[in-house]
Amino acid sequence: MTTTRHPEATAPEPVRRALGWAAIAGTVPYLSLKTLWLTGSTVGVRDPALLHDRSIVVLNAVTVAMDLAVIALALALTQRWGRRVPGVAILLPTWVGTGFLLPMVAAILPATLLSALTSPPVAAQDLPLEGWVRPMVYGGFAWQGVFLLLAFVLYARDRWSAEVERGGVAAAQAPPARSAAWGGAVLAGLSAGLHLINGVISADVITMGVQTINAGLAVAGSAGVLALVRGTARRRWLAAVGAWTGSAAMFSWGLWAAVTTMGATTLSVAGAPLTGMAQLTGLLGGFALA
Template sequence: MTASTTPTATAPAAGPTPVGVRVVGWLAAAGTLPYLAIKLDWLTGGTLGVREPGVLADPTIVVANWVTFALDLVVVALALALTHRVGDRLPPWLVLLPTWVGTGFLVPMVVAVLPGTLALLATGGLGGTWFEPWLQPVVYGGFAWQGVFLSAALAAHAGRRWSHLVAAAHPLPEVLPLLRVLTAGGVTMAAASAALHLVVGLSAGSAVALGVEATSAALALAGACGVVALVRGRPAARWAAVAAAWTGSAAMFSWGLYTVVVRMAADGFSTHGAAAAGTAQVTGLLGGFALAVAGMLALAREG
């Protein structure tokens, strides 16, 4: 017997998934429609919601629009795979990795980014040179919709496919040395990221910015606490620990990766909040990855 470091798939039950679960998948897919429609308009020469049409002709923007259009199509595929029996037959990594990244990006949209954007819109603080004020709420609203229903689809999929892993009480002894190192590093990075997010929020001079940054800090700490609970092998509230570890690590990694790529390509963190904001994202990126691997090892079973 060898130690498996990834969840193993159980045999899918006969028959289709319940209607309610399939509806959740279709609702998650429907949340991509506003974004896909806007991107398709831009990619075919339209200027919907754009005040400066010349921006869309930039080769970098064109490539970015194609990439993000394709990524939203991936969300559609994930939503349907999570809620239909065909998804139960896919390799675990093919389901878990993109869903982890996706929910990490989308859940903060639900709890912080969209509410903050709506608050700015209501107070007249949502401005911009390139885009119409309505564009961000529409796009972020679609993302938040996706986040709610994709998370629900994931919960249903994980419950029927991997509940035996979550029910296990203790990590395998042979992975404990590596598990402790990864957990310590991930927790340290998460704590640093959380502190830096709070520094950025407090220095921004905006209640909305503080709320968004405080949410990022809370998610980082939740991810750390969830992984620590899994490593300690406490049987109580295992699903809560998995949810915290998953969401917190994913949010750190996804937003860290996105922000690092975008900012390094644009200005190398040379704008407002440069040092603290950049370091918060880099530590989040590293901490999120370490905590995700630690969580995976904590759930590994003999098989």
């Protein structure tokens, strides 16, 4: 993929670097807490047995690695040397990161805070974690999401503006691209419907809000990809943003649900078949759309 520079879209270097360091700052709470847990501390944990579960140990290690990847990405997106990194080495991890972090900003953190303010108190012994852990962790993720995605927008406009604006699919690639796009759109639509049904069945306003956002991202992903593949997008950047964010959110959280369920972890959705189907169809739909 070629590199294209557009002076009018280029932000000053200090602004870029500030965004990168701000994103890195957002990793500190999570990395600190997980490092403590991995080294034997039980800070923030009411049930120490939770930290000895093998699947949780593995997940803690994996998510620490993911947060370290955020640091690497933040530097690559905001330092001059990052413009020489091969495109795929930027696009793939940023796409997956977008999928995890954008829903955290738009749905998961707000829902967590609203639940803490409006839900009746739960007995301490019924909760595995202290009440401050999830808001702190999710707040750090949301912080990362805001600044990392802002940095990526500047990076992408500087490097790939011409490609997005020119767009189009080569004639030889059009039939398979359209087939994949329509297949992904069908799966995305199914995932969106399942998310909405899940929200309605829950009879909870906060859950309904989260599921509606999930459904909206699925629709945005399929609509954006179809518009790009069919060449009907009047605003190509808007279609690209929808395609990027929607497909990423479906894939990333669907993959997380699949891994945690297949690994029989305490985070498994095996006991919630509707949620599992929504995530599975999202995983497959997001992959097809990507």
